[in-house]
Amino acid sequence: MEDNYEGQLPHLTTEIVADARGPELDAYALALEGWRRGLELKWYTKDSEDFSGMKTWFTDKPGKLFSLSNGVRVHYFFKTRGDKIANSAVDICTDKAVTKRWLEEAGIPIAPGKGFKSENTDEEIVRHASSLGFPVVIKPSDGSFGKGVYTNIKSTGELKAAIKKVRTTHSATNIVIEKHIVGQDYRVFVCDGKVVGAIKRIPANVIGDGKHSIKQLIEMKNQKREDNPRLVSCMIKPNAEMVEYILANKYTYESVPESGVEVYLTDKSNISLGGDSEEALSSLSTDIKEICIKAIRAIPGLPHGAIDIIVNEAGVHVIEINPTPQIGSLLFPLVGKATDIPKYIIDFYFPETKGLQTDRQKIYYDFSDALEPLFNRNALVTTVKMAPVGTIYSKKYTVSGSVQNKGFHRGLRKQAFERGLVGYLSNLDNGDIEVVISGTSKEEVEQFKEAFYEDTERAEVLEIEEIDWNKPVKVGFEIRADLKTGLEDLQRLISEKEQLEKEIRLAKKEIRNTKNSSSWKLTQPVRKVTLPIKNYFKKKN
Template sequence: MKSQEAELLPALSKKVVEGITGFQLCSYLVALEGWRRGLELKWYRDETSLCKLDRMNSSTHGKFFSLSNGDNMHYFFRSRGDKVANKAVRICQNKEETKALLKQSNVPIPVGKTFETDENIIAYANEIGYPVIIKPLNGSMGKGVYTNISNENELAGIIKELRSKYSYRQYIVEKHYDGNEYRIYVVGDKVIGATNRIPANVVGDGINTIENLIEIKNKERKQNPYLAPKPIKVDYEVTYMLERAGYTLDNIPEKGEQVFLREKSNLSSGGDPMEATDELSDEVKQIAVNGLKALPSIPHAGIDIIVDPRDNRKGVVLEINGTAEIGFHLFPLAGKARDVPGAIIDYYFPETIGENKTHFYFDYLSLLGPLKQCAADEIRVIKTPMKEMFAKKYTVSGKVNRVGYMNYIKRQALRNNLFGYAKKIDNNTIEVYLISEKKDGLDTFKKFVSKGSKNPLLNR
């Protein structure tokens, strides 16, 4: 299913986030929402000591910022704000501790235990009965997770692969539960969005091999801002999955035949994000809210739940992510985008709810260089224009290449308090787009546009 089938938010098109990927996308989405509401936005240099938020072994580069309304300031790291306590984030990273707190609050969880030795892992799996899943105690992003393991021989082979590939010492063994898996984002006591994460798969056309279908699907994923850096990679898990189903990469599936490549549904390893908020029962949504309340000081987070296929009012909580990715809620493969950044800003700055906001956006990528190089400790993004604005576009043709023309235009625009951009159309043509609160300022800027190269031809 292609990303074109998704219904995106009107003010958050693919162009707005062009070139922004990974965890920086999460950061930009939250920062942009606050900035559009008129809040003061500052970004901070790489590895700044100002960041007191748990970074989960990650760099702060392009992911640490603050928003302020003049009276109150809040710091953010990726999608997480400073009201989410470091203690809560560390608990989320320890799946066993998370399960213990969930159990204390009567939130349903899978049956399972943590072990270090291979012998104990296999013995416990035999005790609770197959199928089972195995995952690292302190893992993330789906690394080292195998699900629906059907017998002891399969489990032994997977353990061997895990020991050779990863350095994790402790693994959780749990009973495998059938059903759709959802990532649910909760803010306060409300479910904002839910995504059905479907394991990596391809659909046959009767012509292409599985290997070719993977290549085709990866090209489609590149068109989705969130999925672009997350292709399906052929690895041990994929070949293992195909072998179980009686396939190889050279097989040609029949038209319409869906071939699953993984058991786990992680989007980072090729899964499909399908928007599914309206599919969830009120009971499952309440399980998600209760799961968040079971942990200390974590008012917003992502929660993974498997819903019972026989009764959609029941489900089990797999884990909670205190610094969850949110990009797929805004850019699903199919379905209606859910405004998770809006809900986060509502929570931190409730006075901005219902206030006017602009659809302007700022050049986030241009901020990264000075911050990474420590050329600036912080960068304040000029406040978004909230009043009625006028716009004008100039197209300049002539000797505008390699003569400093674009830099000249940008400098003059800044000096005249104009917003916009100047971009190269081809070697001899540049497009200048400007906005201002005053129409006269746009008209008089023509004299600057006409300079900077020899005899440019000016069109309006």
């Protein structure tokens, strides 16, 4: 798959992260960075005792918990949050009302507002909102991804309806009311006292072309988002709230906007709700960056994290702080140059590895293979094969002749392992094979050509073409022909299993029908007499 925009990081192409799209993308990108520097990488299930002292929230699905070690010390990570972040900092940031108090005490500009608990009445909340002045925002104290957030509430009636939705539909006992701030929405990433990345977040929208309806434009934009490893899991999904919003702006899904007209589908800028991401680090002023750094420092035990801010003519307003932020939009913004957030995090945890990521764009590991034992519950932890660190040399050999023997292929794999090389072999439709070989020894990579001539009993090599190879290669050695055969065998076994299950169901049905038949019921007294006699002679014989 080709890169979908010019600003993509060369060591995080769509091919490399293909198996880690969605919620696992952040953890994989961070773990991959550390692994490429020669650190030992382990992946864990939620049952592992290694994470018993770390606050984590996740489903049973593996791919979020991992550790990196340099042989002397180990650091543990949950997604993008490492163990240098204190649990107490996580507790503070998880509760938006508590976060606001810490920021306010540190003199950080915030959106005016207040937290309310389950015992507070609707009337108390309405009175506070009136004192702030409409419009206001209501949201759960512990919410995320924009769920349960209602913005730009302009009246008491709207507020009462929103309170009911937050407390019932979203089951939020504690909520926050704050002044609705209009302005540009940014997510800023701070690590070790420096602003290292920022994106502008734009609410889900489409741009008219004078030909297609809003519904069609959404479908077209979603097709573009599918090419982005982060946005592929953040499609624009029409719902009742979106219908209300576009109706309020004099549109319907069937409306055809004029060419160049931008139509917003919501006023929430969350990327997870279909918002756009635009790289913005260079556009932020020094003053804004300094406020973001101070906001992180205001939370004890929080050396890195993301700050959500609104910027307008009145200045900066810090909205939230996230100690476990998603970084996919910084790695794969819809517009602009990507920011290498994993580099800064690994620099912070393992500063001695800063110069050890040479040729990192040329090597990676299979994420699905690494997690398979965890998914199958065969293990609570898996260790990824160590990465070759240093300059990576790669060749692609196209071998002609009688070279389709599986034993020959497996012999080549054995040779690759013995030489400390990685790569893959695949069969071509014309009967040739294609072999890609990579390693840190230029001599071993070039001498691998000799391996094709060594197994004369199982292969006859007529010609070898070789070229330098610059694309990424997985560690290990994959025989893709074997994988294809294995998949065919698996499909055959699945078909046989389905046929056997069908036959068993039919047999059981036939037995049930027989037992319910009149003849079976009428002969039951006879069977009661003859069955003991049959059993007696069976034992005697």
